[in-house]
Amino acid sequence: xxxxxxxxxxxxxxxxxxxxxxxxxxxxxxxxxxxxxxxxxxxxxxxxxxxxxxxxxxxxxxxxxxxxxxxxxxxxxxxxxxxxxxxxxxxxxxxxxxxxxxxxxxxxxxxxxxxxxxxxxxxxxxxxxxxxxxxxxxxxxxxxxxxxxxxxxxxxxxxxxxxxxxxxxxxxxxxxxxxxxxxxxxxxxxxxxxxxxx
Amino acid sequence: xxxxxxxxxxxxxxxxxxxxxxxxxxxxxxxxxxxxxxxxxxxxxxxxxxxxxxxxxxxxxxxxxxxxxxxxxxxxxxxxxxxxxxxxxxxxxxxxxxxxxxxxxxxxxxxxxxxxxxxxxxxxxxxxxxxxxxxxxxxxxxxxxxxxxxxxxxxxxxxxxxxxxxxxxxxxxxxxxxxxxxxxxxxxxxxxxxxxxxxxxxxxxxxxxxxxxxxxxxxxxxxxxxxxxxxxxxxxxxxxxxxxxxxxxxxxxxxxxxxxxxxxxxxxxxxxxxxxxxxxxxxxxxxxxxxxxxxxxxxxxxxxxxxxxxxxxxxxxxxxxxxxxxxxxxxxxxxxxxxxxxxxxxxxxxxxxxxxxxxxxxxxxxxxxxxxxxxxxxxxxxxxxxxxxxxxxxxxxxxxxxxxxxxxxxxxxxxxxxxxxxxxxxxxxxxxxxxxxxxxxxxxxxxxxxxxxxxxxxxxxxxxxxxxxxxxxxxxxxxxxxxxxxxxxxxxxxxxxxxxxxxxxxxxxxxxxx
Numbered sequence: 001x002x003x004x005x006x007x008x009x010x011x012x013x014x015x016x017x018x019x020x021x022x023x024x025x026x027x028x029x030x031x032x033x034x035x036x037x038x039x040x041x042x043x044x045x046x047x048x049x050x051x052x053x054x055x056x057x058x059x060x061x062x063x064x065x066x067x068x069x070x071x072x073x074x075x076x077x078x079x080x081x082x083x084x085x086x087x088x089x090x091x092x093x094x095x096x097x098x099x100x101x102x103x104x105x106x107x108x109x110x111x112x113x114x115x116x117x118x119x120x121x122x123x124x125x126x127x128x129x130x131x132x133x134x135x136x137x138x139x140x141x142x143x144x145x146x147x148x149x150x151x152x153x154x155x156x157x158x159x160x161x162x163x164x165x166x167x168x169x170x171x172x173x174x175x176x177x178x179x180x181x182x183x184x185x186x187x188x189x190x191x192x193x194x195x196x197x198x
Numbered sequence: 199x200x201x202x203x204x205x206x207x208x209x210x211x212x213x214x215x216x217x218x219x220x221x222x223x224x225x226x227x228x229x230x231x232x233x234x235x236x237x238x239x240x241x242x243x244x245x246x247x248x249x250x251x252x253x254x255x256x257x258x259x260x261x262x263x264x265x266x267x268x269x270x271x272x273x274x275x276x277x278x279x280x281x282x283x284x285x286x287x288x289x290x291x292x293x294x295x296x297x298x299x300x301x302x303x304x305x306x307x308x309x310x311x312x313x314x315x316x317x318x319x320x321x322x323x324x325x326x327x328x329x330x331x332x333x334x335x336x337x338x339x340x341x342x343x344x345x346x347x348x349x350x351x352x353x354x355x356x357x358x359x360x361x362x363x364x365x366x367x368x369x370x371x372x373x374x375x376x377x378x379x380x381x382x383x384x385x386x387x388x389x390x391x392x393x394x395x396x397x398x399x400x401x402x403x404x405x406x407x408x409x410x411x412x413x414x415x416x417x418x419x420x421x422x423x424x425x426x427x428x429x430x431x432x433x434x435x436x437x438x439x440x441x442x443x444x445x446x447x448x449x450x451x452x453x454x455x456x457x458x459x460x461x462x463x464x465x466x467x468x469x470x471x472x473x474x475x476x477x478x479x480x481x482x483x484x485x486x487x488x489x490x491x492x493x494x495x496x497x498x499x500x501x502x503x504x505x506x507x508x509x510x511x512x513x514x515x516x517x518x519x520x521x522x523x524x525x526x527x528x529x530x531x532x533x534x535x536x537x538x539x540x541x542x543x544x545x546x547x548x549x550x551x552x553x554x555x556x557x558x559x560x561x562x563x564x565x566x567x568x569x570x571x572x573x574x575x576x577x578x579x580x581x582x583x584x585x586x587x588x589x590x591x592x593x594x595x596x597x598x599x600x601x602x603x604x605x606x607x608x609x610x611x612x613x614x615x616x617x618x619x620x621x622x623x624x625x626x627x628x629x630x631x632x633x634x635x636x637x638x639x640x641x642x643x644x645x646x647x648x649x650x651x652x653x654x655x656x657x658x659x660x661x662x663x664x665x666x667x668x669x670x671x672x673x674x675x676x677x678x679x680x681x682x683x684x685x686x687x688x689x690x691x692x693x694x695x696x697x698x699x700x701x702x703x704x705x706x707x708x709x710x711x712x
Binding site for chain 1: 234235247248250251275279362364365367368371372374375378382384385386387388389390413416417418419420421422423424425584585586587589590591593594595597598601602605607610611613614617618621622623625626627628640643644647648651652656
């Protein structure tokens with residue numbers, strides 16, 4: 001009902017694209033990293049402006065019931081779309097004029113390290129795979145596999161130990177949340193059979 | 199009147215079962231909050247699903263413990279780890295870190311703990327006293343007034359937080375967009391759902407908060423992880439001396455005086471009061487030579503301000519239903535998860551529940567003081583968790599929290615897509631908090647705007663019809679204009695590091711008053 005043509009597709013994949021565009025310019029040196037950053041920032045700003053355009057276009061497709069008075073369901077989307085477009089455009093201009101986003105500090109971040117795209121990609125894929133596996137092999141096992149892959153991507157030694165730690169974590173959490181707190185979480189055939197008596 | 203209600207609240211909260219939930223909340227909140235890379239907002243978002251299965255009173259009591267515990271854990275991290283953490287703890291970190299390095303870690307942790315307790319207790323008491331008054335005033339508040347309040351909250355979080363107002367605005371726009379996705383409440387029309395049936399219920403705030411904070415942070419850390427062993431400073435040295443107490447108690451009270459009112463105003467939570475507190479203590483101290491090398495006043499003041507602001511934020515949240523920080527936005531989502539809508543009627547409709555919540559804030563605060571001084575060794579061990587396991591574990595809990603909401607794998611796909619968005623936002627210096635606030639406050643703003651305009655038959659003049667809305671909108675305008683003017687006149691804003699190292703003779707203290 002509210003879907004429109006190409007713009008909506010572009011918006012849906014926005015975050016993924018933001019990453020993908022920057023990936024296509026791997027930074028072997030610090031200067032390239034700087035340039036890559038500026039391109040990345042610019043792409044992000046342009047995507048925001050594109051989101052604004054999509055909102056403005058798609059807002060026109062929202063059905064307005066005949067009974068509603070002057071301010072229907074389209075008004076706010078138009079306002080948000082306009083604001084988004086203006087912000088995206090202004091930000092793109094600022095980035096082009098050399099304005100750089102402030103570095104985001106975090107306890108475990110080395111601001112001078114080159115970007116490790118491989119780790120980001122491995123984690124994203126491992127997480128998506130675990131999302132699809134939950135209903136097949138159960139949450140504990142799916143999480144254990146994801147845990148092992150993420151720990152490996154972040155530089156943990158070995159693969160068996162991370163997997164076993166992940167499996168122990170998954171099983172304990174599953175038992176606590178499912179058996180004690182009654183959260184709905186698929187446990188997988190084996191674990192559900194073993195804890196059936198509980 | 200309020201006192202009787204509060205005592206009744208204590209009656210509800212002081213049952214053995216509820217005390218146990220408070221203890222559990224405090225322990226979980228501190229344990230998760232102390233983990234590096236996890237701020238209070240993320241702590242609350244990650245632990246929220248654990249409270250969903252409880253009945254509302256127990257859930258809120260546990261939740262109060264998580265909230266204060268998360269605030270508390272953050273300061274321990276910033277004192278004992280060598281690097282800055284979330285924004286409201288940065289000021290504590292400046293001097294606390296130096297103290298720890300100079301072998302006075304125990305004293306720094308103690309002044310933070312007692313300061314948090316003092317500030318938390320006073321501020322929670324103020325919350326209990328102020329809330330009924332604000333509710334009385336709020337009864338006459340019109341839809342247009344609400345819209346004005348939402349606007350100033352938007353402006354404040356977008357421009358005050360972080361160093362780039364335009365990027366804050368960009369983040370806010372993303373949040374407003376995410377808030378639009380779903381079914382329009384007033385007309386039942388689907389908007390921006392891309393034809394995906396699961397999106398017609400809207401995007402869950404917990405999923406967005408966990409994605410932007412936890413998943414985004416994990417990906418960002420993964421992209422440039424600090425390799426090698428983890429450096430945790432020993433928390434050794436003497437406990438607070440009599441001299442330390444003498445130097446700490448005034449900063450505690452001054453920090454509280456900054457924190458509570460500024461937290462209660464839509465001014466972006468704890469960031470400004472901690473900043474102001476630090477600048478004030480630096481000016482008033484009798485030991486200016488110690489600042490930048492580990493002055494205890496510089497830990498006591500900001501830490502008190504931080505906790506007082508945490509209680510102050512609850513004033514607009516409980517009485518008006520307006521969240522003014524990312525953490526508050528998630529608490530609002532929690533309330534909605536329990537089927538409770540914060541606002542002026544909350545104290546009448548759910549009075550006992552609210553007073554039990556406020557009472558458990560007192561209880562949680564006292565528990566934190568008792569627990570944290572002896573348990574600090576445990577928290578330090580948590581700080582040493584090898585980073586690959588830490589972030590893998592964070593993602594495991596992110597999965598649990600998001601999957602538990604609807605038991606739909608699509609939520610996890612959405613989680614990762616939004617997590618990648620959070621990653622690029624972080625990478626390019628966009629603050630994340632405005633997006634979370636935009637998501638939850640956007641629909642509130644829209645509903646009130648449309649209500650106001652429906653009454654006035656589309657006449658925009660209704661938005662400035664009352665003195666209240668005029669003043670609030672004027673303030674919102676000032677929040678945008680004044681920093682721009684100040685920057686033109688006085689140059690860029692002082693950063694925390696500049697403030698710390700500024701020479702006593704420069705005017706850094708003056709400039710920092712924003």
